[in-house]
Each structure stands twice: as C-alpha cells, then as structure tokens.
Amino acid sequence: MENENKLKKGLTAVINKGVKILKVEELATEFKELNATLLDATLKRKREIKIFLFCFFAIAIALIVVASFFDYEIATRLYNPQAVIATSRTWLQFPTFSAVTVLFVALFTWASRKRKSKDKKEGKRGYSLFVMLASLMFGMAFSTVKIWNFSQINFENITETLFLNGWWLFALIGIALFWLIILGFRFINDNILKKIIYFLLILVLIWGLSYAVAFVFKIVWARARYVDIFYSEVTTGFTHWFNPNFSYFEFNLRNSAFFSGHTIVVAVWMLLLLLPTIFNIKNKVVVTILFIIPFLMLALITYLSMVAGRHYFSDMVFAIVTVAVVSLLFIRFIIFRGKIGKNHKKEVASSKNDND
Secondary structure, three states: OHHHHHHHHHHHHHHHHHHHHOOHHHHHHHHHHHHHHHHHHHHHOHHHHHHHHHHHHHHHHHHHHHHHHHHHHHHHHHOOOOOHHHHHHHHHHHHHHHHHHHHHHHHHHHHHHHOOHHHHHHHHHHHHHHHHHHHHHHHHHHHHHHHHHHOOOOHHHHHHHHHHOOHHHHHHHHHHHHHHHHHHHOOOOHHHHHHHHHHHHHHHHHHHHHHHHHHHHHHHHOOOOHHHHHOOOOOOOOOOOOOOOOOHHHOOHHHOOOOOHHHHHHHHHHHHHHHHHHOOOOOHHHHHHHHHHHHHHHHHHHHHHHHOOOOOHHHHHHHHHHHHHHHHHHHHHHHOOOOOOHHHHHHHHHHHHHHO
16 A cells, blocks of 8 residues: 555656646647637638538548448459568658657757756756657667568577668668757747647647557457468458457457558548648648648558558548547547537637626
8 A cells, every 4th residue: 555655656746747847837828729729710611621521521431332342352453462662651650650759859849948047957968868868769760660661570680680681771860860850949939839749749649549449449350451361371361341350369460450550640640631720821832732641641551551461441441530530529529628619609708798
C-alpha cells in the first residue's frame, strides 16, 4: 500500500513537472481561441461541409459494395511481386511518424520561449539533452525505412545490416533533417508555433485513436493477406471483409490484413483540410493543393499496398472511413465539446445578452 502511494505521488510529481515545463496551461488558453475559430468557420460553411461529407461517405459505401464482390479479383490483378515500387509504400508513413517528433520539438521550443529568465539556465540544459536524444531517435526512425524496404535484417551478422547495407547513411540523413527542423523553428513566431502544435496534436491523437480501432479489428477479423495466400503460407485462405474469423489466438502479421494500418497512418493527413482555417490561408491555389495532397497520398498507398499483396481493396476503404469517423467524432465532442448547431446558437445568444 505504501509503495502504491509512493508510486502515485511520484507519477503526480512527474506529470505536474511536465505540465509546468511545457507551459501546458498557457497553451490550453491559446487552444480555446483556436477551437472557437474552427467552430465559427465550421458553422459558416456548414452546408458545404455537409455536402462534402455526404459525397465522401456515399463514395465510400459504393467502394465497399464493389469490394464485397471483387475484392479477390482486384487483388489478383494488381499483385506484382516483381514491382520494386511496392516497397516504397513505407515512405508514405514517414510524415506521420515524423509529426510526433516535430510536435515534441515544437512543444519544447514553445516552453523555452515562455520560461521565466531565472529558470532559463536549468531549462536550456533539459532542452539540449532532449534535442540530442530526440535527434538520435529521429535518425533511427528514418533509417528503419531503409531496412524495411531494401534489405533484410541479418541478426547473425548485424554489422552487415547496420553498415554495409547503408543503414548508417539513412540514420545520418534523419539526424540532419531533425536539426533542420530545430533551426526552422527559430524563425517561426509564437502565433504560428502554437498553431503548428495545435494541428500536430490533433493529428497525433486522431492517429492513435484510429490505430487502436484498427488493431482491434485486426485481432477479431484475423484476415489472411493475399501475398501469404499466394505463397500458401497460411491455411485460412481468402475471406470476405464481412466474414470475421474470430481467431484471437491465431493473430499474427500474416493474419492481420483487415484493415490496413499503413492506410490509417496516411489517412490522418486528410486533416490538412483544416489548415486553411487554422492558419487563415486565403490563397485558392494553396487551399486546392492542401485538398488534393491527402487524396493523392491515399490513392498511392491503396495502389502500392495491393501491388505488394499486403491488403485487399476493402482493407484500404475501411481504414480511410475509420479515420474519417474518428476525426469527425474527435472534432465534434473533443474540440467543439458538442457546441454545434442549436447549443452553439444558444450560447452565442446568451453571451450577447450578458454583454448588453
């Protein structure tokens, strides 16, 4: 009992220290303003958003119907084990993985600017240590893309994997990119910095929630991948998306096609649609590019995953729909806290009366 109390006190102290160091309270105040801006923009364009969502989900339902009948045929036609391009799908995940590192760098940059002068010396040491460790971690993360794509890890001769296969070069490139990010933040003002933190925090949280949903489905459905069926490395054979195997104890990487984790990681970039509102972007060309980019990424990850034989078409569609649904629920109930429609109008009316 005493040990539990000590552990609770220790954890509480660490959390409080982290909240103090990162100036979370100040950020929370800034985020309330950004939430209000996003809500107002949503209410002004409510009709356009409804039309877009209707079209999005109508297309998704149509694609699910197509997948219900032609999932295996599409996979058979697109599968190409000789295609070198299929291995490049891992690179499409890297922007999302990088977002976590960039978020922490942005948070520590924000904290270092807001810290009082008497705490700056202590803060600089902590910030320097964080930057050094984070740059190494970022380099390691970047280098794993090289290992996954172009070589196999040889545990019997790890030196060959780490040095002869060019892993170290990719690690250095990753570290260099990290330091470019650090230097870049020096030229960003506080207003832009808080918006970057706000956007990346939303993106990372929605990614985590969506992936948790996907993981549950992977375990319950235990759907065999096309490539493993092709090489007879699994005994379950092909199953439709509407036919879960419920093989909890047989779950492994070969029986985890439904639905696509890679697509979840890429699909969170649909949140780029929020950027024009968050950063007050008026340029129509930029807004159009931000609209097109996520859907191009999704088309590419869908194609490459099926060329590699890792997923069926339905795996991709359900992953995209999951991210869309999680995003809508997160924005509605976490960011807007249900303050939309009639509830928001009542609040606005009451606040005007108070002011009068």
